Amino acid sequence: MNMPESYQHLRIEREPLRNDRRTKKIKLPRLERANMRAHGQHLLSGLDRAVQQAKQQVSTATEGYVLKLKYSGNLDFTHLIKHGVEFISQEDRQLCVVFGDEKGLATFAEHLQRLGLDDAELTYKQILEALDGIDNWTSEDRKSWAISQKGLPAEGAFSLDLELWPVKVSHHPERRVLYENFEQWMKDSGIKQLDRINRDSLLMYRVEVTPTQAEMLLNHRDIRLVDLPPESGISPVLLMRDINELPKQISSPAKSAARVCILDSGINTNHPLLKPAIAESKSFIPDQDEFDDVGHGTAVAGIALYGDIEACNAGNYWQPNLWIYNGKVLFKNPNGDDAIFREETFEKTVVEAVEYFVELGCRIFNMSIGNATAPYDGKHIRGIAYILDMLAREHDVLFIVSAGNFMGCGDPPVPLNSWRDEYPDYLIDDASVIIDPAPALNTLTVGSIARHAATLDGQRYPEEISQLAPATEAQPSPFTRHGPSVRGALKPELVALGGNLASPMRAEGDEWRPHTRGLGVLTCHHQPYERSIFAEVNGTSFAAPYITHLAGRLLNEYPEASANMLRAMLVNHADLSAESSSTFSAEAIKSYAKANNHRELAREVVGYGQVDEDVLYRSSEEAVVLMAEDGIENDSHIFYELPLPKEFLRSKRALRELRVTLAYTPSVRTTRLDYRATRMSFNLIKGTSLEDVERHFNKETQDQEKRLNDSVKTKANRAISSEVRSKGTVQSSIWSMRQLSPRYKWFVVVTRQDNDWGKEMSAEIEPYALVVTLTDRENEQAQLYTQIRERIQEQERIRARIK
Template identity: 45%
Template sequence: MKENLQAARAQVTQDIGGFDDRRLIKLELDARLDPAALQRIAPELEVISQEDKTIVLAFFTEAALAAFEAKLTTLAEGGSPTYRNVLYALKGFDRWTEDDRMGWALRQEGWPADSPFALDVELWPVPRATERDQSWQAFEVWLRERHIEKLDSVKQAGLVLYRVKVDRTQAEALLRHRDARTVDLPPRHGLEITFLQTDVQNLPPVPPPSANAPGVVVLDSGLATGHPLLAPAVGDAQSFLPGLGPEDQHGHGTHVAGIALYGDVERELRSGRFVPVLRLFSGRVLDVQNANDTGFIENHVDAAVREFRLQYGCRVFNLSYGDLRKPYSGGHVRGLAVTLDTLARELGVLFVVPTGNFAGAGAEPRDWRHEYPDYLLRREAALLDPASALNVLTVGSLARWDATFNSQLYRDDPAEQPIARRDQPSPFTRSGPSVGGAIKPELVAHGGNWAVNVRTANHWTVRQGLGELSACKDFAVGRLLAEESGTSFAAPHIAHLAARILVEHPQADHNLLRALLVGHARWPDACEALLADRDHRLRLCGYGQVEEAALTRSDEQEVTVIAGDAIPDRRHHFYEIPVPGDFYEGRRRTREISVALAHTPAVRTTRVAYRSCRIEFRVVAAPNLLHVAQMFNAATADYAYQRIPELLGARLGPRARGQGTVQADGWTVRQPSAQRREQRLFVVVTRVDQPWGADLTLTEEPYALAVVLRDRENAEAKLYTQIQARLRARIQPRVRA
């Protein structure tokens, strides 16, 4: 450890600038140590920041460095220095490097091509007022000496932030400045304010969808049925609240409905025309306060779902609702979640619900920006009922925009700083898992963002250009569109995609819809970069964001093969993945195989296991089907089944994915070995019932399976043609027989 300190002491000489001659040292500690205890070793040391549970930044005088070195020397020689517990808690010393200072956007996007360019520089928040003044005064002198233009600044007790204009050389110098905490690109992704001023007269008439178009049902605060972008697609709007009509007095339902009908409303607006391919239905289950105090919402939802399912054949229902009084704290699933799980099985419908919003009530972060995203993983940010339901799709939210309207109007002012950057989890989304560790949310979609106005301390700005664009209930007074942020507006993106699948595949059941959606999902790059811990990524992002390119139709570079069947208890079904020989040929490149399975078991809320049966899959490599069947059929005991090796390289593995009723996993192949080229791949589906579920389960429980093969980096790929030929070759002998 002494040598480690000496190395760090030499490395920090690379730092430049600073309002005094102290050294900035990064210390790695045991998470249980209070950073203040470091001053017992050297009172001259000043802790300036705890960047996470184990990383602390401190200013060291020469005397402080000497004190640490002396005690570490005594310890290394077998002595017993005072405060040994502090020394034992030290894991290492290091320099706060250029990479440490580089902000997320700069790390992801790299240096701008145009020069000069703007950067946001945050200085260390030194605690004493006199030092704080010295810090920013010295920094401004340094900027002038380097001929760096200061555009604007924010100077507060807990935050000193500069927006500067630099060239590449000046920017690299900033990354070495001792007093720079972070250096990042300003927010740049913003919703155009002119979109909110759209005049319907400038748009062509909206045609109605076809008479047999699939329906998407929005269970919410009602619907503005006369809205010019929605009216041609409205099939029916009813109220299921006693004494209230179907109209939307709040606006939430109309906003959700616009996204459920069109998906990305901004994309439609940019195209210059709105052409609905779905029919839109509305069931009012929330009042003017966007709440339900007139009775049990479970009864209102039950009545609405049965009405639209039986009268119109609707199978996709969006319920953007979360009960703040019912966070999921582990254990039994209760409330509306049980109702949805039961209805999904009984009526064969798909529910899409959000995780619910975290607003910090009772557990507000002291610093939204610097505690993000950790606060989203705390117990206080757990799922809200009905998000814990297993037979539904639960959707978390991603940020689409990071530049508020003010940031776009006043480009030199750094005051409004986004909490999340583009495609990162929204700062209000909630985290799983659900019962038994089931992955929740399963999917994420754009739902909005918040930005902190750093001039007004720890407050966020809402409705400042960071929300999702959609229909506004106040269209009659000229507000055709509005923007709102919340997980409520992430969920209808998925409901829209589910209904779009029915346009191409009208016979798809609710299980296949879920399997296709999660099978085509992947983690956004921004989420992978932000959440290095896979378990944290699963809790916030689930299986990821749906890629729409080949969701409804396969092409030569991406093919989806589907299957549906029903399986008895303690049985296996075997499927060979039709991998073409060319899939493994050619240069080193990324090839992907994804497998997804969904089923809808009966549930019982009085049981810890909750679901009456478990259907899961394994992907295995074997020389032939007989070998696979013998291997699985011989594994009659659970421990023997669990020991069967799955294909190496799974993104998640059976344990992580197997607790939910929709499961997915993926394998990436870049340079296949000779052994891999010779292997045949099989998906094995297995059902195991709970002993108490005998009176609830069917003799044969239905499920859906989707397998996706991708070869996107191969322009010459002919996956669709080759797989189609292989499948036809298998079918023809059966037809002749």
């Protein structure tokens, strides 16, 4: 059987015009108060009470107080300074935090006193009118989710993570005074400082304390958050195979092959399947070598290198195509078999490791790490996620992270009785939300789907009912965690094989005990010469490196591709499987959509879905991938005319598919709910000409031009709405159409709009990647690639004549 011919993907260019984005002046509604005078007095009383409470707390600042402002509607953060207080952070949709010194608070009090007086002329009075109340930041506000749920150790010394209010930027004199005074106070109080990380919107410490000192920290008014250190753990099940059955010689990758870094518990680089592809190793754990005595890092590396090891093993075919770089950032728990973070701040370790391997040419980083004590609370992105978002932008590297594993919880119990009977309800339970660093926007987050459903006992004794798995092949794994991330961004974006679990069925009341033997994925064992070549593992930790493997192979094909392009390509080829979409009942899907602004329930768990590798690397005559990398100014549009041949646009009924994916890497800030300094989006538009489309988007003629005949936006043929996809920094949708018209041209329009607060943080020209896939599979004589290539050449000739 002859294999179909394949071709390098094609590149397209923007049209030679730039259009300013249509802007609208939005007049925010004023909040009407029945008695403005009484409202001002109520706020004044709250201010006085909050300041008095704050004075009872510990502080190391020379002067000043941190206050909570509760508000209704919209609040103008930029001009809070006009009333004597300075914006620090927006904590949720109706709560912001401000800082005020004695002079500023006097101004604030004076303005509140004048509120409601007929002759009072207050600038930005609407800010005061929007306030509902003023309060102090309390010890309860400072408790993280982990401390609220688990409490603090009752005795002995233990570690805590602290976030201080990020006053000013990292090198500002006021920031320096803040942390120097705080560190002196800790020293005087006998609190042991283990480490510090100082970033523009993150001032974080790891400290060692007693219970009494922990209470002091919870009542320190310069502290924003007190948290337990991160946790991470695995327990892989081992499988056996004779090492002599492997090929005698396994060749190394090409010298130019992609360089992939595994940041994990180290790698045992003498494993016969890994050794030919190991480039360099380094430990970032003091007094420890780079080798893996846990097994997690070696297992991750095996999947990152070979992808589907079960398939490789079936054919005993092993051909490494990537170079593996080993960065040890976890080590074995002295009191257990799991991998843990070092005592110093883990975020600082990650920065050090990434910068080291970037210098060695690594473009892709796998981090199968999850902090179970930091579930995403729907507000700010913090911790490791924030650091990865910054590093991804700074170094143009792709981070691939796991969504985290949910192994049940006890208060309240989830699942209550049975993993099997209560599937899939707990997949979307509040207890199974993604954990740090999975919420990061500038990364790819990967959840897990199942492959196997028969446990080892079920395979050995098929006549008996032993354990039963809730998920079948291609359904979400019972332990995978769900999104969304900040402001509703789809997370995870992708899913891959990560294993399954089962409920024991023979013992009454034991169905909540997860059983995993025989349900995992195959990978490399960290002790191949002592125990086994292979290990069986379960978890999203092992779904993530499969995507890392695909990303590395993509980089081999397109070595100049940016991290944005790699993200866009992978998501562009993802599909929501029938198994995933049917996991939830029709009633549950309808109920969730009604309560969540028409969002799709399944996508909160699996995102864009599973990557289809059919045309991921190469195009064919019936499926063609178009690529573009460019940059865009603020408040502007960029237009791409898709080079669709007449044969594709034929009016004869036949299924044709058009996929569009956009990826960019904005600056981020943890003190803002919007988080992204820059927002980009795309629209798929059809029109009779470029001028037709350009007029539609031109702000000068927006009132004169009627709306284009934009049937591509209808729900009937579009997979994901612009409202949902635009929340993330990688955005994709699919249009399926059976009848087209040759009289229309098709365009993708990329738009950029910066937040007001983000303009100084953003580049004048922000880079992005765009990927479009055209498919015409029902045309047996399709020559789509040839025809599109000719159209692109024709467009290039036209542009050359214009120049």
